Amino acid sequence: MHLPSKVKLVDVGPRDGLQNEKSPVPAAVKIELVHRLQDAGLTEIEVTSYVSPKWVPQMADNAEVMAGIRRKPGVRYSVLTPNMQGLEAAMKPAPELWPDEIVVFGAASEAFSQRNINCSIAESIERFRPVVAAARASNIYVRGSISCSVGCPYEGEIAPERVERVARLMKEIGVQHIGVADTIGVGTPLKVQRAMEAALRHYDLDGVSGHFHDTYGQALANTLASLQMGVWQFDTSVAGLGGCPYAKGATGNVATEDVVYLLHGMGIETGIDLDKLIDAGKFISDFLGRQPNSRAATALLNKRMN
Amino acid sequence: MHLPSKVKLVDVGPRDGLQNEKSPVPAAVKIELVHRLQDAGLTEIEVTSYVSPKWVPQMADNAEVMAGIRRKPGVRYSVLTPNMQGLEAAMKPAPELWPDEIVVFGAASEAFSQRNINCSIAESIERFRPVVAAARASNIYVRGSISCSVGCPYEGEIAPERVERVARLMKEIGVQHIGVADTIGVGTPLKVQRAMEAALRHYDLDGVSGHFHDTYGQALANTLASLQMGVWQFDTSVAGLGGCPYAKGATGNVATEDVVYLLHGMGIETGIDLDKLIDAGKFISDFLGRQPNSRAATALLNKRMN
Numbered sequence: 001m002h003l004p005s006k007v008k009l010v011d012v013g014p015r016d017g018l019q020n021e022k023s024p025v026p027a028a029v030k031i032e033l034v035h036r037l038q039d040a041g042l043t044e045i046e047v048t049s050y051v052s053p054k055w056v057p058q059m060a061d062n063a064e065v066m067a068g069i070r071r072k073p074g075v076r077y078s079v080l081t082p083n084m085q086g087l088e089a090a091m092k093p094a095p096e097l098w099p100d101e102i103v104v105f106g107a108a109s110e111a112f113s114q115r116n117i118n119c120s121i122a123e124s125i126e127r128f129r130p131v132v133a134a135a136r137a138s139n140i141y142v143r144g145s146i147s148c149s150v151g152c153p154y155e156g157e158i159a160p161e162r163v164e165r166v167a168r169l170m171k172e173i174g175v176q177h178i179g180v181a182d183t184i185g186v187g188t189p190l191k192v193q194r195a196m197e198a199a200l201r202h203y204d205l206d207g208v209s210g211h212f213h214d215t216y217g218q219a220l221a222n223t224l225a226s227l228q229m230g231v232w233q234f235d236t237s238v239a240g241l242g243g244c245p246y247a248k249g250a251t252g253n254v255a256t257e258d259v260v261y262l263l264h265g266m267g268i269e270t271g272i273d274l275d276k277l278i279d280a281g282k283f284i285s286d287f288l289g290r291q292p293n294s295r296a297a298t299a300l301l302n303k304r305m306n
Numbered sequence: 307m308h309l310p311s312k313v314k315l316v317d318v319g320p321r322d323g324l325q326n327e328k329s330p331v332p333a334a335v336k337i338e339l340v341h342r343l344q345d346a347g348l349t350e351i352e353v354t355s356y357v358s359p360k361w362v363p364q365m366a367d368n369a370e371v372m373a374g375i376r377r378k379p380g381v382r383y384s385v386l387t388p389n390m391q392g393l394e395a396a397m398k399p400a401p402e403l404w405p406d407e408i409v410v411f412g413a414a415s416e417a418f419s420q421r422n423i424n425c426s427i428a429e430s431i432e433r434f435r436p437v438v439a440a441a442r443a444s445n446i447y448v449r450g451s452i453s454c455s456v457g458c459p460y461e462g463e464i465a466p467e468r469v470e471r472v473a474r475l476m477k478e479i480g481v482q483h484i485g486v487a488d489t490i491g492v493g494t495p496l497k498v499q500r501a502m503e504a505a506l507r508h509y510d511l512d513g514v515s516g517h518f519h520d521t522y523g524q525a526l527a528n529t530l531a532s533l534q535m536g537v538w539q540f541d542t543s544v545a546g547l548g549g550c551p552y553a554k555g556a557t558g559n560v561a562t563e564d565v566v567y568l569l570h571g572m573g574i575e576t577g578i579d580l581d582k583l584i585d586a587g588k589f590i591s592d593f594l595g596r597q598p599n600s601r602a603a604t605a606l607l608n609k610r611m612n
């Protein structure tokens with residue numbers, strides 16, 4: 001097996017995880033969550049998004065959250081900026097409050113692109129072009145995410161060629177890194193590897209990450225299959241924050257705790273302290289009034305009580 | 307990747323899954339569950355155990371369940387028989403009611419053996435010797451299970467050499483097949499592969515199966531790692547029946563539904579109809595008054611309602 005010796009996890013809990021929460025999460029709680037994640041050893045955190053509060057009210061406090069974070073050297077803070085307005089808002093304060101990285105979201109499925117961001121895939125890429133250029137001109141790293149890289153709730157299975165196309169388009173406009181996202185969690189190892197291969201036609205191993213959902217319980221198997229290709233960067237969400245908007249009550253983002261358990265068990269370094277990570281997940285889960293949606297966290301929290 | 311094209315799953319739900327249930331499950335419900343599993347395409351079902359009702363009251367109806375099953379050609383029915391008394395009880399009725407297969411449980415951990423079956427590993431093997439001989443003399447297939455093959459709740463990590471030893475001892479007394487069981491779900495892919503390799507020193511690929519628990523969410527990754535070695539037989543439990551007695555509220559046996567989703571997604575045949583399997587899991591979960599402990603079942607049941 002060709003396995004990386006180190007893996008970097010990007011915790012997307014504060015943004016991707018919390019964005020669908022119905023009840024408001026105060027900025028102070030989000031800031032505390034970011035602090036706990038960085039104290040646990042996460043070196044990249046997706047903090048918030050600069051989108052219209054009309055669409056995503058939960059992220060209306062983006063500026064307050066970004067300003068409230070005690071930045072830790074060596075940690076990268078990323079935000080979602082789907083358009084120029086978003087980027088301008090993210091860059092409105094003094095440069096020390098800017099994100100280190102922005103994320104733009106494209107889709108491998110036309111139907112998903114239309115329904116989710118109201119335009120075709122090609123149009124979305126054109127919309128990102130000036131955003132990418134402006135960010136890079138200010139030395140902000142640009143990551144692209146390809147939603148529905150394996151399956152789409154409207155179109156079903158997605159052919160690898162369509163991932164390849166979006167990767168190529170993103171490369172052309174200067175996106176520096178792409179995430180292969182199985183947004184609805186339908187992927188299984190061989191399909192995920194084919195989507196990864198498609199992305200790797202335009203980006204090298206350092207420029208590709210995996211973003212898996214555990215809706216069908218497949219996320220760790222897909223992570224293993226990606227590791228075996230040499231992929232060493234993954235998005236995960238502490239306590240499995242973030243349900244699946246396409247299946248009520250179902251699991252969404254894979255839990256960071258479960259992935260860390262997998263990696264450490266395989267002798268792969270993450271720099272993350274699993275106990276502190278579990279505390280971070282417990283903190284936000286307690287605030288939300290539920291149990292962490294992570295099997296490793298559940299088992300280890302049970303063990304602590306015995 | 308070296309992957310099998312077909313996989314056989316042994317559903318252990320009626321026995322391993324239900325044995326820890328506090329409230330009694332009537333024999334008629336167990337029989338109906340077995341019928342639904344065979345109708346869904348399962349070709350081997352672990353039905354019950356012949357152990358003292360003092361220790362496992364839930365299985366006191368073993369003879370009634372075995373007599374009540376409408377046997378389907380091509381399906382194998384197995385039972386747990388830890389000693390001669392158990393085997394004699396299983397063989398008390400007419401031969402057409404005998405099990406096709408018996409299972410004996412050893413452990414790779416001395417401490418677990420002592421606490422679980424009150425004797426050393428070597429003593430347990432000696433206890434199984436006449437059971438194996440008698441079963442084989444009557445043409446009943448003998449499967450052995452090696453508990454705690456990766457980790458033990460009392461001893462921690464288990465070295466592969468200890469799995470190798472139990473496999474050798476089981477081979478010596480005539481056990482025909484062994485299951486490498488990660489009883490507490492602490493295994494991760496490389497550790498599981500090392501345990502499998504140890505078992506494969508004494509049995510060929512047709513004689514080894516994997517039995518994984520999803521306590522830490524690792525079961526499907528471990529299944530994938532085993533498939534990559536050519537292992538093609540696995541124990542699973544419909545609806546994830548069977549909690550983990552070592553971690554209250556935690557997940558135990560991996561759900562058959564999740565494994566079938568993985569395999570079918572990889573193009574590996576199982577002969578199982580996932581929809582019917584989900585119905586079987588819903589049937590027993592409804593009876594027990596809870597949701598199936600399977601992410602694939604949860605997602606697919608949600609999808610049905612939309």
